[in-house]
Amino acid sequence: MSELEKQNGDAGQKLSPRVQGYVQQLCRDPRYLLIGKIERFGRELISFVEGCTIISATGEVRGQALINAEYEVRGRPDGERPYEAESLVDYYLSARGRKSLPLGDGDLRPLREESWQYYVRRNFAFLLEEYGRARDDAEHNLAIWDLVEQSEASEDAKWTYLRWWPWIERDRAMAQALWSLKQGRAEDAATELYRAQRSIEQYGERYGVSYAREAGEGKSLCAQMREHIVGLVEILREEGLPVSMEVQLDEAAARGDEEEVERLRREMIRRAVGD
Numbered sequence: 001m002s003e004l005e006k007q008n009g010d011a012g013q014k015l016s017p018r019v020q021g022y023v024q025q026l027c028r029d030p031r032y033l034l035i036g037k038i039e040r041f042g043r044e045l046i047s048f049v050e051g052c053t054i055i056s057a058t059g060e061v062r063g064q065a066l067i068n069a070e071y072e073v074r075g076r077p078d079g080e081r082p083y084e085a086e087s088l089v090d091y092y093l094s095a096r097g098r099k100s101l102p103l104g105d106g107d108l109r110p111l112r113e114e115s116w117q118y119y120v121r122r123n124f125a126f127l128l129e130e131y132g133r134a135r136d137d138a139e140h141n142l143a144i145w146d147l148v149e150q151s152e153a154s155e156d157a158k159w160t161y162l163r164w165w166p167w168i169e170r171d172r173a174m175a176q177a178l179w180s181l182k183q184g185r186a187e188d189a190a191t192e193l194y195r196a197q198r199s200i201e202q203y204g205e206r207y208g209v210s211y212a213r214e215a216g217e218g219k220s221l222c223a224q225m226r227e228h229i230v231g232l233v234e235i236l237r238e239e240g241l242p243v244s245m246e247v248q249l250d251e252a253a254a255r256g257d258e259e260e261v262e263r264l265r266r267e268m269i270r271r272a273v274g275d
Contacts, residue, residue: 013182020129022235023174026228027126027134034127037073044073046124071124073133077117088114089143103151111148112161115141122171131179138172159210166200166225174232181236190244193233198246200226 035047050069054062071077076087085091088111092103103111122137145168148161173196177189204211204222211220219227233241252260 013184015129015178015181016239018235019178019232019239022232023178024127026174027123027171029120029123032120032123034124037128038070045070046073046121046128048124071117071121076114077121082110087140089140089147092147093143103147103153105153105157108148108151108153108157108161111144115144115161122175126171126175131175131182135172135175135179138168138175141168142172163207163210163214163221166203166222169196169200169203170225170228172196173229177232181241186240187242187244189236190233190242191246193229193236194244194246197226197229200229 031051033049033051035049038045038047047068047070050067052065052067054065056062072079076082082088083091085094118137118140122134122141125131125134125137142165145162145165148158151158173192177192180186180189180192200222204220204226207222208220211222214220237243249265
């Protein structure tokens, strides 16, 4: 086991090639080609190639280019320390604890740029099967979501970021579930995937009008992300993933089995207290 695996908590049971393939299919971004992890002067880096479009000063497309780039494994991916903080999220959360720090439309752009870096790196973490890191980078972007939601920016400006919550939550939940599976905690994984499906459904109901304007007759982002989680659950069920107690409770309630509903509720409370 490498030191990185120990720090990240990703060592443990191996996932099947089918599960790995499904997750990598969802998380591979064609704009970025992962080369691998390297070490330089004591720093761990992720090396990759980025596909870029070359645009002239007048806005005309001049061609395509492949650019070699690197991301830090720890901290902010580009290695920058905005305002001497680990990231913009850390800076804003620290500043907000000291005083009121309103965020307007102009403040959202650097937050979105930071979010993009963490999105790309969490995709690399999925490809490298480092699910603890993928979860942490998704949680970072959920913290950005929280800052944006509470900001004083216009609703239109906020929506350009808030709309992506289902995608971030899908990744966070999948990463957490896969990490749990590698630790041999299958029931925790089943519960995590169940809760994510329900959370995304509720988010879709909350912002149904906004998503409907974007999707037209097509599927909303919430529907797509939920389907991705369902697809993972189906594969894992074939490989022995237990049915979560929450699903069992829903099924018992649907068929009117009050005795089973009560039994499951008592068991869920017992486990929660025991944890």
